[in-house]
Amino acid sequence: MAIDWFLLQPLALRAGFGALLLLLILGSLAAFLLPRLQPGKWSDLAPRMGSWWLICIIVGAALLVGWQAFTILFAYISFVALREFLTLAPTRREDRMVVLLVYLSILISYWAIWVNNYDYFLVIVPIYVFVGTAITMAFMGRTDGFLATVGIMHWGVIVCVYNLGHVAFLMRTPLEEVPQAGPAGLVFFLIFVTQFNDVAQYVWGKLLGKHKISPTVSPNKTWEGAIGGFLTTAAVFVALAPYFTPLTFYPSLLIGLTLPILGFFGDITMSAIKRDLGVKDTSRLLPGHGGALDRLDSLMFTAPWYFHMLAIFALERF
Amino acid sequence: MLQLFRRLLLVCLVKPIAKLVIGVDVRGRRNLPTKGPAIIAANHNSHIDTLLLICLFPSASLRDVRPVAAADHFLNNPLSSWFSQKIVGILPIERKGRARRDVLAGCREALERDEILLLFPEGTRGEAEEMGNFKSGIARLAEQFPETPIVPVYLQGAGRVLPRGARIPVPFTCSAIIGAPFNWSGDRSSFMQTLKSTIETLSSAAPPLRWL
Numbered sequence: 294m295a296i297d298w299f300l301l302q303p304l305a306l307r308a309g310f311g312a313l314l315l316l317l318i319l320g321s322l323a324a325f326l327l328p329r330l331q332p333g334k335w336s337d338l339a340p341r342m343g344s345w346w347l348i349c350i351i352v353g354a355a356l357l358v359g360w361q362a363f364t365i366l367f368a369y370i371s372f373v374a375l376r377e378f379l380t381l382a383p384t385r386r387e388d389r390m391v392v393l394l395v396y397l398s399i400l401i402s403y404w405a406i407w408v409n410n411y412d413y414f415l416v417i418v419p420i421y422v423f424v425g426t427a428i429t430m431a432f433m434g435r436t437d438g439f440l441a442t443v444g445i446m447h448w449g450v451i452v453c454v455y456n457l458g459h460v461a462f463l464m465r466t467p468l469e470e471v472p473q474a475g476p477a478g479l480v481f482f483l484i485f486v487t488q489f490n491d492v493a494q495y496v497w498g499k500l501l502g503k504h505k506i507s508p509t510v511s512p513n514k515t516w517e518g519a520i521g522g523f524l525t526t527a528a529v530f531v532a533l534a535p536y537f538t539p540l541t542f543y544p545s546l547l548i549g550l551t552l553p554i555l556g557f558f559g560d561i562t563m564s565a566i567k568r569d570l571g572v573k574d575t576s577r578l579l580p581g582h583g584g585a586l587d588r589l590d591s592l593m594f595t596a597p598w599y600f601h602m603l604a605i606f607a608l609e610r611f
Numbered sequence: 612m613l614q615l616f617r618r619l620l621l622v623c624l625v626k627p628i629a630k631l632v633i634g635v636d637v638r639g640r641r642n643l644p645t646k647g648p649a650i651i652a653a654n655h656n657s658h659i660d661t662l663l664l665i666c667l668f669p670s671a672s673l674r675d676v677r678p679v680a681a682a683d684h685f686l687n688n689p690l691s692s693w694f695s696q697k698i699v700g701i702l703p704i705e706r707k708g709r710a711r712r713d714v715l716a717g718c719r720e721a722l723e724r725d726e727i728l729l730l731f732p733e734g735t736r737g738e739a740e741e742m743g744n745f746k747s748g749i750a751r752l753a754e755q756f757p758e759t760p761i762v763p764v765y766l767q768g769a770g771r772v773l774p775r776g777a778r779i780p781v782p783f784t785c786s787a788i789i790g791a792p793f794n795w796s797g798d799r800s801s802f803m804q805t806l807k808s809t810i811e812t813l814s815s816a817a818p819p820l821r822w823l
Contacts, residue, residue: 369631372782376634380768380784383821386739389771389781396782438823571819576784577636 302357305474305536309481310353317346341581348579348588352484356477360464361407363480367461368403372396373585375453377575382445387433391426395446398422402454406462411611414462418455423447452593453586459600460484460592462611470608474537479603482537487595490526490553491560497521511564519557526553544606551602552595559594563587614674617698622670629666633659633772633782637667638816639789645672647725648759649792652749654742654810655731656770659780661699663766663787664729677702677721678729706734715748722756732806739770740822742811750802753795760792763806765813767820788813 299307324342327335355366379392398418405413426446430439460483466476474481498518506514530549534540540548563586567575574583582588604611629635643651645668653664661678668676682703685695695701702717718728730752732745753761768785790813796802 373634376782376784380634381818381821383823384771385823386774389774389777390779392783393779393781570821576634576818577638578634 299357303474303478306478306481309474309478309485309537313349313353313485317342317349320345337581339581344579344582356464356481360461360476363464363477364403364406364461367457368399370585370589371399371403371454371457373578374457374589375399375449377578377584377586378449378453379445381570381572381575382449383438383442384445385435385438385442387435388430388442388446391429391433391446394429395422395426395450398425398450399454402458403461406458406465409465411462414458418450418458422450422454426450456593456597457589459596463596463600463603466608466610470610471539473535473539478537482533483596483599484592486526486530486552487556487592489529490522490556490595491591493525494518494522494553494557497525507561510568511561514557514561523550523553523557526556538603539607540603541606544602548599548602548606552599555594555598556591559591562594563590613697617700618670618673620698621665621673625662626666629662633663633780634784635663635666636784636786636818637789638786639791640667642762642789642791643667644727644760644762644792645669647675647727648722648756649762650722650728650730650749650752650756650759651762651764652730652732652806652810653764653766654814655733655736656739656741656766657736657773657775659769659772659785660731660736660766661701661729663769663785664764665699667787667789668727672727675726676700676729677726679704679718679731681706681734702728715752718752719755722752722759728752736770736775739774740767740820742814745803745807747799747803749806750799753802754799757795760794761806762792763790763809763813764788765790765810765817767814767817771822786817788816 320338320342324335324338327338351366355362375396379395384392401422402414402417405411405417427443430443430446460480463480463483464476466479468475471479494514495518498513498515498521501517501521502513502515504516505512506516506519527546527549530552531542531545534545534549538545563575567573575586576584578584579588600611651664653660661680664678665673665676678699678701680695680699680701680703682705685701686692686703696703702721704717705714718730721728730749732749733743734746734748735743737743749761753759765788766785767788768783771781771783772785773780790809793805793809796805
């Protein structure tokens, strides 16, 4: 039954999941063998791979089940990310109810995705949640720290709900527009490329890294790692884009070259925020990775960009 | 029957809500005993603290977990009394007990039954996210049960989720940091000193709390 249903999925998507499974198995093998060859050096690889398995199974299953499951999953992911953000960022005692209201914005935004109304989605967070939180907080009456706190609320909602929401909205692309691998293929490709870019930068950095890009914000980032990662990701993107997206060669080259840069800056930005807040990881949700924000940082910046580039070059719907 | 219902409710409803909605980061889980007798001593900010502590335990241990809670607060109406005693499994303690009555008798009986006591030595929730003075009742218990491990736990965040006086909980990720168990030291004041300073040390491992 399950096998038949899986076989009904587009070929590229099936191949993508197959490749992912292979990567997970190879990674787990490495996590099993490397600590035995070089004791002490790879200790966090095993929990890291364990978390990767969990992420891939949950996100992959939701992708295959359909847009309903995927929208619910991403609404929950937005909630967890926002909760992490608002737990670490300074809030005032009076703002508890405002925080609850900000959580409510997740339901409203994802409702817009559920009813497939792109116009609502576009304005809810940047205008109405913006105005709503500011009004509520002004009404609470405490003025010290007002601007800083209201700014924190907006920052959190934009990255965790608005930007991430684009991933879920991409699942509402009509099938006719993406015959290559369906909307699920489009989303799979975005998430895969974004995470692949993180891993590629890490690997190139480990192999060749010498010159630090931004020693004050993210000391592990090197020019060698970043450029190696960008080029590897761009090559993978251009090579695979015809199987997952309706993009033609030049647009795919443009996105392939820019997407990893956005991912890199998403990562750097979250690092700057973590330094500001004085934490290394945003929580302990994912062993070996840190919190949800640590894993989602690059996707928060790549998702809207990928979405808009597709809208400009390929999709009629958006 | 009720015991089974309690365990089902805790495992299928209470634990998932605590983990999925509130979110708990646990450090030092291997320090947590799964079998009694033991005394878990934590700082106290909110009713959510009891929930967080209960959720640390595996399903099989839940039968023996007994939060020690104020009788004047939780037994003041029949519904709350039934829920607190039968479902949460609290061990009621008279905070304003007359001098003759031994307020710790219930705790001693529980320890003799090899149960795990959850104790808040502050005795009250106090100001949210601020640690108050510790009451010495725990030292008297430890003295009478010198073999029983005392497990210090620092809890953070519950005071934001549901501070004293608030009715609606707001999700914020909470932290539970479990320290290494220790035993009765032979002297009440040094025991209390060790307990408080251990919990304060554990608090430094928690993420910074910015609640202005």
